[in-house]
Amino acid sequence: MDFSRSEALHSEASEVLVGGVSSGFRKNITPLQYFERADGPCYYDVDGNDFVEYTLAWGPLIVGSNHPEINAAVRAQLETSYTLGAQHKLEIELAQKMVGAVPGIDQVIFSNTGSEAVQATLRIARATTGRDKIVRFSGHYHGWFNNVLISMDENGNAAAMCGGQPEKEYEDTLVLPWNDLDALTRLLQSQGDEIACVITEPILVNSGSCMPQDGFLPGLIEVCREHGVLSIFDEVITGFRVALGGAREYFGLQPDLSVYAKAMAGGFTMSAVGGQRGIFDALRDGRTVHYGTYNGSSHNLAAAIATIDILSQPGTYERMHGHGNAIRERLEAKAHEHGHQLVTSGVGTAFSMHFDLEEPPLRHADTLAANKEKLAAFRRNMLENNVLTLPDGRWYVSAVHTDKELERTLAAIDASMAAI
Numbered sequence: 001m002d003f004s005r006s007e008a009l010h011s012e013a014s015e016v017l018v019g020g021v022s023s024g025f026r027k028n029i030t031p032l033q034y035f036e037r038a039d040g041p042c043y044y045d046v047d048g049n050d051f052v053e054y055t056l057a058w059g060p061l062i063v064g065s066n067h068p069e070i071n072a073a074v075r076a077q078l079e080t081s082y083t084l085g086a087q088h089k090l091e092i093e094l095a096q097k098m099v100g101a102v103p104g105i106d107q108v109i110f111s112n113t114g115s116e117a118v119q120a121t122l123r124i125a126r127a128t129t130g131r132d133k134i135v136r137f138s139g140h141y142h143g144w145f146n147n148v149l150i151s152m153d154e155n156g157n158a159a160a161m162c163g164g165q166p167e168k169e170y171e172d173t174l175v176l177p178w179n180d181l182d183a184l185t186r187l188l189q190s191q192g193d194e195i196a197c198v199i200t201e202p203i204l205v206n207s208g209s210c211m212p213q214d215g216f217l218p219g220l221i222e223v224c225r226e227h228g229v230l231s232i233f234d235e236v237i238t239g240f241r242v243a244l245g246g247a248r249e250y251f252g253l254q255p256d257l258s259v260y261a262k263a264m265a266g267g268f269t270m271s272a273v274g275g276q277r278g279i280f281d282a283l284r285d286g287r288t289v290h291y292g293t294y295n296g297s298s299h300n301l302a303a304a305i306a307t308i309d310i311l312s313q314p315g316t317y318e319r320m321h322g323h324g325n326a327i328r329e330r331l332e333a334k335a336h337e338h339g340h341q342l343v344t345s346g347v348g349t350a351f352s353m354h355f356d357l358e359e360p361p362l363r364h365a366d367t368l369a370a371n372k373e374k375l376a377a378f379r380r381n382m383l384e385n386n387v388l389t390l391p392d393g394r395w396y397v398s399a400v401h402t403d404k405e406l407e408r409t410l411a412a413i414d415a416s417m418a419a420i
C-alpha cells in the first residue's frame with residue numbers, strides 16, 4: 001500500500017507544525033497518514049486508500065462521519081449562531097437529554113474537552129470537602145494536566161510522565177493499583193480525612209480495556225462515602241459508549257460525579273460533568289468556579305443533541321456490542337488457529353486485543369507482558385487489508401458499522417492472522 005503522499009505532507013508539515021502533528025499521541029504512529037475525508041465508518045487518505053475504521057478518532061465518532069442528522073443539526077445552527085459567550089436554549093435541551101439518559105444525574109455543567117471537565121470535578125471535590133488530596137489509579141488517563149498526568153514509580157509513589165511537571169503540582173495526587181479495593185480501603189482508613197476524591201475510569205480502556213472486578217466499583221463508591229470522599233467516574237470514553245447512560249447504566253452504579261466528552265457530541269467539541277444537584281452546591285454558592293469562553297457553544301450543543309438522539313434509537317447498543325463481539329470472537333479464534341496466544345478484554349463497543357497474554361488483564365501492570373511487536377505487525381497487515389485500528393490494540397465500534405463492514409473486517413482479520 002502506498003503512503004508516499006502522506007509521507008510528503010508529513011515532511012512539509014514538520015517544517016511549520018511542531019512534530020508534524022496536532023496531538024503528541026499521534027506523533028509515533030506509523031505510517032503517519034493524512035486523511036482527505038471521512039464518511040460513515042470509513043476514512044479516505046491522500047494516497048487514495050480507503051479504510052473501514054475502528055479508531056473513531058480515539059473515541060468521539062460514535063455515529064461515524066458525515067452523518068446526515070448531525071450535519072443537518074449543525075448546519076441549521078450555524079445559520080443562527082456559532083458561539084455566543086452567553087446563554088442559548090440548546091443548553092437546556094442538551095442538559096435535559098443528559099439528565100434523561102444518564103441514571104442518577106439531575107444536573108450538569110458543560111466544558112469543551114475531557115481534560116477540562118476532569119479538572120472541574122477535582123476542583124468541585126476540593127471545594128466541597130475542604131481537602132486537597134486526590135486519588136487516581138495507575139495506567140488510567142485523565143487528560144494531560146500536571147495534577148493527573150501521573151504514573152506510579154516502582155515504590156508506589158506518584159511520578160511525572162513528562163518534563164515540565166513540577167513535583168509541587170502533583171504532590172497531592174496519590175496513585176494506587178486499580179482493581180484493588182483493599183489498597184484503596186487501607187489508604188482511606190489512614191488518610192481519608194485529607195482526601196477530596198477518588199477518580200477512576202470505570203472500565204480501564206486506556207490501558208488495555210481492563211474490566212473492573214466484581215465488587216470493585218461498588219466497593220469504591222461505598223468506601224468513599226464512608227470517608228466523606230467524592231467518587232468520580234471518568235466516563236470520557238465509556239460515556240454514551242458502553243450504554244446510552246454510560247458505565248452508570250452498564251454497571252447500575254451511581255458515583256458522586258461523572259465526566260463525559262468524546263462520544264457525547266459525535267466528533268464536536270463538548271464535555272460535561274454530571275451529578276446530583278447537591279454535589280454542585282460549591283459552584284452555585286460561589287465557593288468555587290467553573291469558566292470557559294467556549295462552554296456551551298451552540299453548534300457543539302446541536303451536534304451533541306443530534307448524537308444522543310441517534311444513539312437513543314432502539315437496538316443501537318445491542319447492534320454495536322454485537323458487531324464488536326463478533327470481531328473479538330474472530331480475533332481469538334483465528335489467532336489460535338494460526339498458533340498465536342491472544343485474549344481480548346473490554347466490552348463489544350470498546351475492547352482491546354493482547355497477544356501472548358493468557359488471561360484478560362486486570363490492571364495496567366498486567367498489560368505490560370503483551371507482545372507489542374506482534375500487535376504492530378498485525379495492525380500493519382490490517383491496514384494493508386483496508387482496516388484501520390488504533391496502535392495500542394484498542395477497537396472502538398460505532399453505530400454506523402454495518403454487516404457489510406463486519407464482513408470486510410473479518411476477512412481482513414483472517415488474512416492478517418495468517419500473515420503474521
Ligand SMILES: Cc1ncc(COP(=O)(O)O)c(C=O)c1O
Nearest residue numbers: 113114115141142143234236237
Ligand atoms: C478517560 C479519559 N479522560 C480524559 C481524557 C482527556 O480528554 P481530552 O483529550 O478531550 O482532553 C481522555 C482522553 O483520551 C480519556 O480517555
